[in-house]
Amino acid sequence: MSKRVFVCVLLVLCLVGTVIVTVPLGAAEKVVLRVAIPADRPENKAAIEGELEKIKRFEDTYPDINVVPINYDYNPQTFAVMQAGRNAPDVLLVWATEGTVLAEKGWLAPIDEYLKTWPKTGWINPDAFAPFTVKGRIYGLPHDGYVKHIMYNKKMFLAKNVPFPRLDWTWKEFIDAAVKLTDRKKGIAGFAPMTRGGEGGWMLTDWIYQAGGEVEEFRDGKWYAVFDSPEAIRGAQFAKDMKWKYNVIPANWSQGYMDVFNLFATEKAAMVPHGDFTVEWVINNFKWNPKDIGLAPMPKGEGLKGRQAGVQGGTFYVINGLAPQPVRDAAFKWLDFERWSDAGLEVLKKDIAERRKTGSYMAMLKYPVLKPGVGYQKKEDEIKAANPDVCVIWPEDLREYLPKTGHTEPPIEAQKLYSEYLAPVYQALLSNRNADPAKLLKEAAARFQKEVLDPLNK
Amino acid sequence: MIEGSAIPAAGGRRHRWAKAMKNGRLGLLFLLPALCIFAMFQWYTIFYGLILGFQKMITGLGATWVGLANFKSVLSDSLVALSFRNTLVFVGLCLVFGYMVPVVVAIALTELRHARGFFRLAIYMPNIIPGIALYIMWLWIFDPAVGLLNQILGLFHLPPQEWLLNTKTALFSLMLMATWAGFGSTALFYMASLTSVPEELYEAAEIDGAGIWRRIFHITLPSLKTTMLIMLLLQILATVQVFQEPFVMTGGGPNNATLTIMYQVYRYAFVYFEFGKAGALGFLTFLFLFVLSLLYMRYSKIAHGGEEV
Numbered sequence: 001m002s003k004r005v006f007v008c009v010l011l012v013l014c015l016v017g018t019v020i021v022t023v024p025l026g027a028a029e030k031v032v033l034r035v036a037i038p039a040d041r042p043e044n045k046a047a048i049e050g051e052l053e054k055i056k057r058f059e060d061t062y063p064d065i066n067v068v069p070i071n072y073d074y075n076p077q078t079f080a081v082m083q084a085g086r087n088a089p090d091v092l093l094v095w096a097t098e099g100t101v102l103a104e105k106g107w108l109a110p111i112d113e114y115l116k117t118w119p120k121t122g123w124i125n126p127d128a129f130a131p132f133t134v135k136g137r138i139y140g141l142p143h144d145g146y147v148k149h150i151m152y153n154k155k156m157f158l159a160k161n162v163p164f165p166r167l168d169w170t171w172k173e174f175i176d177a178a179v180k181l182t183d184r185k186k187g188i189a190g191f192a193p194m195t196r197g198g199e200g201g202w203m204l205t206d207w208i209y210q211a212g213g214e215v216e217e218f219r220d221g222k223w224y225a226v227f228d229s230p231e232a233i234r235g236a237q238f239a240k241d242m243k244w245k246y247n248v249i250p251a252n253w254s255q256g257y258m259d260v261f262n263l264f265a266t267e268k269a270a271m272v273p274h275g276d277f278t279v280e281w282v283i284n285n286f287k288w289n290p291k292d293i294g295l296a297p298m299p300k301g302e303g304l305k306g307r308q309a310g311v312q313g314g315t316f317y318v319i320n321g322l323a324p325q326p327v328r329d330a331a332f333k334w335l336d337f338e339r340w341s342d343a344g345l346e347v348l349k350k351d352i353a354e355r356r357k358t359g360s361y362m363a364m365l366k367y368p369v370l371k372p373g374v375g376y377q378k379k380e381d382e383i384k385a386a387n388p389d390v391c392v393i394w395p396e397d398l399r400e401y402l403p404k405t406g407h408t409e410p411p412i413e414a415q416k417l418y419s420e421y422l423a424p425v426y427q428a429l430l431s432n433r434n435a436d437p438a439k440l441l442k443e444a445a446a447r448f449q450k451e452v453l454d455p456l457n458k
Numbered sequence: 459m460i461e462g463s464a465i466p467a468a469g470g471r472r473h474r475w476a477k478a479m480k481n482g483r484l485g486l487l488f489l490l491p492a493l494c495i496f497a498m499f500q501w502y503t504i505f506y507g508l509i510l511g512f513q514k515m516i517t518g519l520g521a522t523w524v525g526l527a528n529f530k531s532v533l534s535d536s537l538v539a540l541s542f543r544n545t546l547v548f549v550g551l552c553l554v555f556g557y558m559v560p561v562v563v564a565i566a567l568t569e570l571r572h573a574r575g576f577f578r579l580a581i582y583m584p585n586i587i588p589g590i591a592l593y594i595m596w597l598w599i600f601d602p603a604v605g606l607l608n609q610i611l612g613l614f615h616l617p618p619q620e621w622l623l624n625t626k627t628a629l630f631s632l633m634l635m636a637t638w639a640g641f642g643s644t645a646l647f648y649m650a651s652l653t654s655v656p657e658e659l660y661e662a663a664e665i666d667g668a669g670i671w672r673r674i675f676h677i678t679l680p681s682l683k684t685t686m687l688i689m690l691l692l693q694i695l696a697t698v699q700v701f702q703e704p705f706v707m708t709g710g711g712p713n714n715a716t717l718t719i720m721y722q723v724y725r726y727a728f729v730y731f732e733f734g735k736a737g738a739l740g741f742l743t744f745l746f747l748f749v750l751s752l753l754y755m756r757y758s759k760i761a762h763g764g765e766e767v
Contacts (some may be wrong), residue, residue: 084517
């Protein structure tokens, strides 16, 4: 009896197994495409709804593709783990700083073959591809860009009778303003730089570029670490002087990326470095009036080679390198679908309407990746201009000026350079009054050359 | 009961059950879940870490064997040497400043005649503060402008310090916090040990005219010797693995002054995605701790007259 039961159970299991195996085979004609959509947070409600509606339209247009939305905001730690589990999205938005690392790991699929025949390629500013061009191949489609600049508290400037920054202001004007705005008794810093972790190195490169220095240089077929040049030393000296000579930075100067915006939002720092999205975060989360916030380019450095410069960044759409060819093809179709089209403008309108309901602003300062004169950009600007109660329109002259001050990130091991070589230099300058910028930069450059660039040059 | 005799099956099962209970074999079954969890999350990961050390691993794309390349690369990395030095300094500081604190507290509490329960609870309180809350609280205590420590220094007209911002004081500051956070639970161990010291010894010593210091040095401390030895090795094992404190409070700075071995392992794996190097350094750390553990077991045996603890 028990044998009979056992045989029956075995037969049923075989049957179920066959069904499980064959059903997906039957459905294998459909390509399954996992698409990253914004993380499931209240402020993303309209954007998520917009993406879900777009998915429906996409599936109607391409019935052979089944889109699976994944609520995911790129994060290096989670992405590596998701890749291990093979459950990362097939197409997603990542930061400009990640281009080289992700491409060199093989985690990105090249898209230059698609771009060759894509009609919209010509709309894009060719320079915008730079952060995702690795060894001659393109791995990312630019979504938006920013140039690091200064965000300042207008109320504090007015209260201390400090003139608002001019577009072409200098280090001297910047420091003068910072000194006047600093109020130690109230715990207010004139300027709060990012110094902690990789952000410290990222920030130090701003001062180096402004002084006219560079970080990495390619000559005679080899890469060289050049952040020990006289210009770079001048930039580092300026960073040091902010604490020891002018005393304008927070007493607790060990601040990471979001830390400085917390200081700004709570009026403990009058000026902070800024990229793109955080001004909106300050306005919406701390209920700031957008009119109380000013934005200015980075100041011009001293010396013959002094210039205005801020690190250039942005976000890029990428296709996961683990995706098989049919999925890659589907992913590029997704990237093309309704991109820079009227449908995209409809999503923008819905987002504005949703924000009006919730009382939040759309205030990011981004510069378009499309060439001037491309119709889509003009229409987007018009929609924003028609909704001034929701869309914060930053001054036209600033928006035109800012891209001219952009400086691309170092192409070789940028993250490693920032966190292991430059951030320690910045921290040493701020933790020790007698620290010598020239000595520190020379040592760091020699180490970077030996440990990173020389092996690459071989 | 006679073997082979015809006995009811249920009775036989009961007998086997009772025998198994008596021999303690059944108890082993209860260990099975813990054994599985340990195997999966401890032993397997240690073994896998070793394997990773010999591979270039890119998640999702698989691994290739690279021989000893990761070990060579890790051992020639200037930051690894620095992180090792920092870790040893942290371990040393914890031993010099932190090791005796729980011993002293335990003895002091044992000597108390009143409110012993209250103080026992009070010293344990830091252990129930969640880690992140603890670190944020201490970040404010160390704040150079408004921090409690500098306010206290101010009362004595001493200059304020940049506790976590100065390369010379950053590791010391982390040690201070770690000692404060952990001494309570260790002190309880010592207090438990002290309960096993026969009361007659103290009574006899008092009759012989021994004062409190003589009682401590000649009765209490020798009685705590075994526990102190074990706690010494456990503390070294724990402090070599210091990670959370620098990760949350200093980010390894300033100027890598608080970069520890485990922090560097984390950086390899989750900042640069160099899992092979992380595996290599992790395994080297494991070897170091393994040797210490062997020492621990050896001393445990010695302390218990050849019997394992």
